[in-house]
Amino acid sequence: MVRGKGVNPVTGLKRSMTMGELQDIQAQKAESEATLNYLNENPGATTSQPVDKVRLQKEIQRYDSIIHEGSPKEVRGINKDRLIKEADELRETLRKGMPTREEMDHPAKNPGAVAKHIGWNKRNRENIERYKDIMRQVEPNDPTATNYDNLRREK
Numbered sequence: 001m002v003r004g005k006g007v008n009p010v011t012g013l014k015r016s017m018t019m020g021e022l023q024d025i026q027a028q029k030a031e032s033e034a035t036l037n038y039l040n041e042n043p044g045a046t047t048s049q050p051v052d053k054v055r056l057q058k059e060i061q062r063y064d065s066i067i068h069e070g071s072p073k074e075v076r077g078i079n080k081d082r083l084i085k086e087a088d089e090l091r092e093t094l095r096k097g098m099p100t101r102e103e104m105d106h107p108a109k110n111p112g113a114v115a116k117h118i119g120w121n122k123r124n125r126e127n128i129e130r131y132k133d134i135m136r137q138v139e140p141n142d143p144t145a146t147n148y149d150n151l152r153r154e155k
Contacts, residue, residue, distance in 0.1 A: 016136040019143050025070070029063035032056050078148040083134050085116035090131040094124055094151055101152045 017025075036056045057068060097120050103113040121128070132146040139145035 015070075015133060016072040016140070018136065018146070019141070021086060022067065025063055025066055029060055029067070032059050032063065032072050036060070072137045074140075075137050080138065083138050085136045087131060087138065090127050090134070091151055092132065093127055094148060095153065097123070098152060101155055104152070 035051070036053060039051055039053060039056075097116075099110075099113050099117045099120065103110040104117065107113045113149070128148055131148060135142075135145040
């Protein structure tokens with residue numbers, strides 16, 4: 001997983017982490033906290049290698065800052081309405097030229113469907129990234145909200 005500076009290289013906007021990424025960071029933080037708690041409760045415990053408690057505390061603080069910076073910010077009122085409107089516009093833009101579900105499910109029956117999808121994906125890369133960023137902010141607890149494959153028409 002790349003954590004970078006939190007800026008999406010395609011759109012240039014601050015990127016919110018997905019639920020999976022946040023859960024991964026929270027699990028790593030919980031593991032570090034459990035290790036630190038164990039060492040504090042059992043000061044005589046010996047290990048094959050010494051454990052640096054200060055480093056563990058800094059690691060926990062770093063995880064806290066990553067979680068704080070990467071968590072989707074709560075969007076309300078006019079800003080939420082604006083983002084929802086932009087997402088609706090992006091949905092319509094993304095649907096244009098997108099291969100249908102039938103084409104993608106049966107590429108042998110539809111020669112060129114894969115190439116059509118790859119070309120569509122290249123042309124719409126910025127729109128896809130922006131759509132995903134918006135949906136992470138508008139629906140932070142819905143892991144399927146960023147799946148643009150749901151926009152495909154059946155036929």
